[in-house]
Amino acid sequence: MQKTYGELNPSSRVLLGPGPSNVHPRVLDALSKPLLGHMDPEFLEILNEVNELLQFVFQTKNKLTIAVSATGSAGMEACFVNSVEHGDNVLVCVNGVFGKRMCDVAERCGANVTRVEAEWGRSIDAEDVRRALKKGKFKLVAIVHAETSTGVRQPIEEISRLAHDNGALLLMDAVTSLGGIAVKLDEWEVDLCYSGTQKCLSCPPGLSPISFSPRAMDAIHKRKAKVQSWYLDMTMVEQYWGKDRVYHHTAPVSMIYALRESLRIIQEEGLRQRFERHYVNHHALETGLKTLGIDFFAEDGRRLPMLNAVTIPKGIDDLKIRRRLLSKYGIEIGGGLGPNKGQIWRIGLMGHSSRKENVILVLNALEEALNMEGAKFPEGSAAQAAEGVFSNV
Amino acid sequence: MQKTYGELNPSSRVLLGPGPSNVHPRVLDALSKPLLGHMDPEFLEILNEVNELLQFVFQTKNKLTIAVSATGSAGMEACFVNSVEHGDNVLVCVNGVFGKRMCDVAERCGANVTRVEAEWGRSIDAEDVRRALKKGKFKLVAIVHAETSTGVRQPIEEISRLAHDNGALLLMDAVTSLGGIAVKLDEWEVDLCYSGTQKCLSCPPGLSPISFSPRAMDAIHKRKAKVQSWYLDMTMVEQYWGKDRVYHHTAPVSMIYALRESLRIIQEEGLRQRFERHYVNHHALETGLKTLGIDFFAEDGRRLPMLNAVTIPKGIDDLKIRRRLLSKYGIEIGGGLGPNKGQIWRIGLMGHSSRKENVILVLNALEEALNMEGAKFPEGSAAQAAEGVFSNV
Numbered sequence: 001m002q003k004t005y006g007e008l009n010p011s012s013r014v015l016l017g018p019g020p021s022n023v024h025p026r027v028l029d030a031l032s033k034p035l036l037g038h039m040d041p042e043f044l045e046i047l048n049e050v051n052e053l054l055q056f057v058f059q060t061k062n063k064l065t066i067a068v069s070a071t072g073s074a075g076m077e078a079c080f081v082n083s084v085e086h087g088d089n090v091l092v093c094v095n096g097v098f099g100k101r102m103c104d105v106a107e108r109c110g111a112n113v114t115r116v117e118a119e120w121g122r123s124i125d126a127e128d129v130r131r132a133l134k135k136g137k138f139k140l141v142a143i144v145h146a147e148t149s150t151g152v153r154q155p156i157e158e159i160s161r162l163a164h165d166n167g168a169l170l171l172m173d174a175v176t177s178l179g180g181i182a183v184k185l186d187e188w189e190v191d192l193c194y195s196g197t198q199k200c201l202s203c204p205p206g207l208s209p210i211s212f213s214p215r216a217m218d219a220i221h222k223r224k225a226k227v228q229s230w231y232l233d234m235t236m237v238e239q240y241w242g243k244d245r246v247y248h249h250t251a252p253v254s255m256i257y258a259l260r261e262s263l264r265i266i267q268e269e270g271l272r273q274r275f276e277r278h279y280v281n282h283h284a285l286e287t288g289l290k291t292l293g294i295d296f297f298a299e300d301g302r303r304l305p306m307l308n309a310v311t312i313p314k315g316i317d318d319l320k321i322r323r324r325l326l327s328k329y330g331i332e333i334g335g336g337l338g339p340n341k342g343q344i345w346r347i348g349l350m351g352h353s354s355r356k357e358n359v360i361l362v363l364n365a366l367e368e369a370l371n372m373e374g375a376k377f378p379e380g381s382a383a384q385a386a387e388g389v390f391s392n393v
Numbered sequence: 394m395q396k397t398y399g400e401l402n403p404s405s406r407v408l409l410g411p412g413p414s415n416v417h418p419r420v421l422d423a424l425s426k427p428l429l430g431h432m433d434p435e436f437l438e439i440l441n442e443v444n445e446l447l448q449f450v451f452q453t454k455n456k457l458t459i460a461v462s463a464t465g466s467a468g469m470e471a472c473f474v475n476s477v478e479h480g481d482n483v484l485v486c487v488n489g490v491f492g493k494r495m496c497d498v499a500e501r502c503g504a505n506v507t508r509v510e511a512e513w514g515r516s517i518d519a520e521d522v523r524r525a526l527k528k529g530k531f532k533l534v535a536i537v538h539a540e541t542s543t544g545v546r547q548p549i550e551e552i553s554r555l556a557h558d559n560g561a562l563l564l565m566d567a568v569t570s571l572g573g574i575a576v577k578l579d580e581w582e583v584d585l586c587y588s589g590t591q592k593c594l595s596c597p598p599g600l601s602p603i604s605f606s607p608r609a610m611d612a613i614h615k616r617k618a619k620v621q622s623w624y625l626d627m628t629m630v631e632q633y634w635g636k637d638r639v640y641h642h643t644a645p646v647s648m649i650y651a652l653r654e655s656l657r658i659i660q661e662e663g664l665r666q667r668f669e670r671h672y673v674n675h676h677a678l679e680t681g682l683k684t685l686g687i688d689f690f691a692e693d694g695r696r697l698p699m700l701n702a703v704t705i706p707k708g709i710d711d712l713k714i715r716r717r718l719l720s721k722y723g724i725e726i727g728g729g730l731g732p733n734k735g736q737i738w739r740i741g742l743m744g745h746s747s748r749k750e751n752v753i754l755v756l757n758a759l760e761e762a763l764n765m766e767g768a769k770f771p772e773g774s775a776a777q778a779a780e781g782v783f784s785n786v
Binding site for chain 1: 647
């Protein structure tokens with residue numbers, strides 16, 4: 001007899017991990033609208049709108065500002081495969097999992113990779129980049145704006161200047177930053193940028209917004225060899241998103257609907273208001289965590305408001321606490337990646353998940369869980385500390 | 394002042410083109426369920442179920458039977474990048490756009506491509522494959538099961554034997570066939586297969602179901618060089634879908650929900666019943682079109698039931714008719730690709746779109762449109778002819 005499968009009935013979750021974040025009901029609603037064909041004039045107009053709205057959140061006039069039809073990691077790959085050719089020198093800044101991943105992706109494109117490293121939890125030092133760039137001519141400098149594995153924010157402007165002085169393009173990962181802190185592509189002169197939909201855009205995972213500067217497009221059009229990925233070849237994809245409307249691959253219609261709605265929500269809220277909301281909720285969480293004796297993993301002054309990487313207190317079992325949060329409260333928080341496994345928690349306050357009630361909820365849940373492990377925090381003390389922050393704004 | 398964007402309100406369409414097809418309301422409903430995290434135990438169980446249900450529709454026991462987190466064309470790329478290394482000899486059968494695309498993808502992987510061609514509208518002759526294979530040792534033979542550009546069905550078994558006799562792996566495109574006609578991976582000994590969600594599975598576009606045989610996995614694990622695509626590297630992706638659950642990239646959670654539901658619907662209907670439904674609706678459409686003097690482009694005996702490629706009658710303006718169908722009836726049918734542009738229409742009857750009422754609707758719409766162009770068909774004659782077929786089953 002054939003196995004049968006029940007109706008889909010996922011448990012309700014408060015998504016406070018490194019993404020996906022909770023999706024706004026309006027976005028879920030858009031996702032379930034009936035399909036248009038990918039060459040339907042109405043759908044092509046929706047693509048135009050997504051292009052404009054993405055330019056708004058990326059703060060750019062770059063024409064090629066679109067959504068790659070796959071998740072953020074494919075956006076990373078799209079940036080590298082289009083800009084890098086076999087034998088190109090590429091400088092990659094590494095201070096976490098996603099910088100490491102960039103090296104792997106670049107090497108698979110045939111790049112000679114030079115690494116500039118910083119300790120995990122710290123940002124990259126522009127001086128180290130300057131020194132490394134002195135040693136040669138580079139096609140590309142790649143850096144992560146918001147390192148999802150460590151919760152570190154990276155200042156970009158000086159490194160951008162250094163890259164361009166060397167004649168290199170600047171590639172920036174904005175997977176976790178876009179929609180939560182300022183991402184100013186034009187002001188910072190970023191040439192290639194990718195993000196993901198499931199973090200501060202609060203859209204389901206499945207698309208990767210990217211933006212390529214005219215300088216990047218020029219370099220791509222001057223390539224000697226074809227882009228090694230057919231699917232991610234922007235010389236073809238731009239002909240579908242652009243005026244020519246040449247069929248390349250079938251666009252993920254429903255996910256484009258969802259992205260449009262999530263961007264519309266951001267526009268309604270306003271970028272500055274959104275960034276302030278993320279900052280305030282982060283600060284309240286930070287203040288509450290301090291009363292629980294929980295320190296941040298990321299260095300002070302470089303902490304991401306949407307991704308709070310904190311050190312697990314000594315003697316506390318990572319998995320036990322996370323399982324309890326999930327089963328008792330439906331809260332998902334993230335564990336550490338790579339060397340940080342079992343060492344840190346990553347508490348996301350991204351997009352629609354970045355809300356006062358979630359800050360209070362996760363603080364209460366953590367306090368209770370730690371008290372059960374023998375800590376002695378007076379009930380409600382963490383939440384109370386957080387409330388102190390909220391009452392000041 | 395900032396431009397504002399209205400609420401998403403797509404027109405209602407009857408999707409009878411080459412895909413996407415209309416999505417079952419249950420699938421749209423699943424799509425809009427609240428998100429689980431991609432490492433949530435509940436979501437991992439959903440992945441297990443999708444794996445099992447895909448094995449069911451692919452008629453295979455292949456362990457690596459999963460959904461690539463991107464559309465069908467990325468599935469094609471996943472098959473090639475994993476199996477092909479620089480300098481490998483690859484034989485590609487070309488009788489339409491998607492065979493041509495395979496050559497491009499294979500060449501970007503560094504393959505030496507040998508083509509076996511057939512006229513567009515005809516299937517590949519196994520004798521031609523036999524002759525071509527005599528000239529050397531091949532890593533891979535690639536062929537399209539259902540050529541979406543021409544509506545041709547390709548018999549696979551003999552070519553599979555020839556490929557294996559040569560020591561080559563067999564790669565098959567099942568984008569348009571899966572869920573509409575039999576796709577028997579194990580019986581036919583297909584080693585690498587990819588499909589898309591937006592055709593006969595009637596799920597939105599965005600995922601590519603793939604299945605790799607143990608022989609294919611063995612070849613992949615014995616590669617000398619890393620897979621050139623990080624995102625599509627199945628030696629890593631299999632560790633997320635498999636028991637290890639190693640994080641690779643964030644799974645497209647909502648689309649996986651939708652795929653699960655669409656597969657569940659197929660299981661409920663039964664494969665044989667589904668294939669029969671596709672066949673009957675195709676035959677009724679064919680019979681109705683004959684009364685309108687519309688001939689099939691694909692050779693007799695090799696016509697796909699879900700993708701009816703027909704020759705546009707002399708003197709009829711392709712775009713004018715398609716625009717009328719869209720604006721007056723909300724019907725989307727497809728035009729021709731490449732050399733067939735303006736020459737053929739592609740009328741899809743895929744998955745949830747393959748319904749008696751759609752056959753009658755599109756026949757009436759075409760008849761009216763042709764009558765307006767000066768044809769003289771007695772009103773309702775095409776639909777009547779189709780009804781004759783339905784009344785016999």
